[in-house]
Amino acid sequence: xxxxxxxxxxxxxxxxxxxxxxxxxxxxxxxxxxxxxxxxxxxxxxxxxxxxxxxxxxxxxxxxxxxxxxxxxxxxxxxxxxxxxxxxxxxxxxxxxxxxxxxxxxxxxxxxxxxxxxxxxxxxxxxxxxxxxxxxxxxxxxxxxxxxxxxxxxxxxxxxxxxxxxxxx
Numbered sequence: 001x002x003x004x005x006x007x008x009x010x011x012x013x014x015x016x017x018x019x020x021x022x023x024x025x026x027x028x029x030x031x032x033x034x035x036x037x038x039x040x041x042x043x044x045x046x047x048x049x050x051x052x053x054x055x056x057x058x059x060x061x062x063x064x065x066x067x068x069x070x071x072x073x074x075x076x077x078x079x080x081x082x083x084x085x086x087x088x089x090x091x092x093x094x095x096x097x098x099x100x101x102x103x104x105x106x107x108x109x110x111x112x113x114x115x116x117x118x119x120x121x122x123x124x125x126x127x128x129x130x131x132x133x134x135x136x137x138x139x140x141x142x143x144x145x146x147x148x149x150x151x152x153x154x155x156x157x158x159x160x161x162x163x164x165x166x167x168x169x
Contacts, residue, residue: 008034031055042078047087050095051078054104069097072105085109116168126152131166 006013006021013021020028027034030052042048058064058071075081084106088094093111102108119128126134130150134157137146143157150157159165 029056031059042082045087046091047082047085048078050088051075051081054095058104067101069101070103072103075104085111113168115165119166126150126156126160126166128166128169131160131169134160 004015004019005011006015006024007019008021008024011021011024013023016022017025018028020034024034032052032055055071055076058069075084085095088111092113094114094117096110096112096117097104098108098110134146134150137149138157138161143154143161147154147157156165
């Protein structure tokens, strides 16, 4: 029995899926050019990983497809993305869109912590103003009285008051 080789001309490695070897399959999955040789020195860095995952999300996740969210054409080139966005300040930072209905483009992308990223999501129940109000109200009212006013659970109110969530407000 002959082993099947990668469908990319000149590769010769054994296929694992969709007619590609491991390397070319990963490139296909991330939406990268299968034939391009990458020479920027950032292959396994956090910024490169964020860039490739951003492109994969836009191409494969139904919520992005439904909303019509895209990556701006100049960011198909990693070097341009790196020039515009820069590297994350720390390993705790992730890529975030300021306007969740907007595209991945200059002026709508920033590095934030995971907690800040969750607070910016479409499913965040409280705004910054709500958090401040909840903390002020907690001096006069019980959590079970505050919760219905803001449409959150009593547990969520307690977590806000005790700064288990929204620590940065």
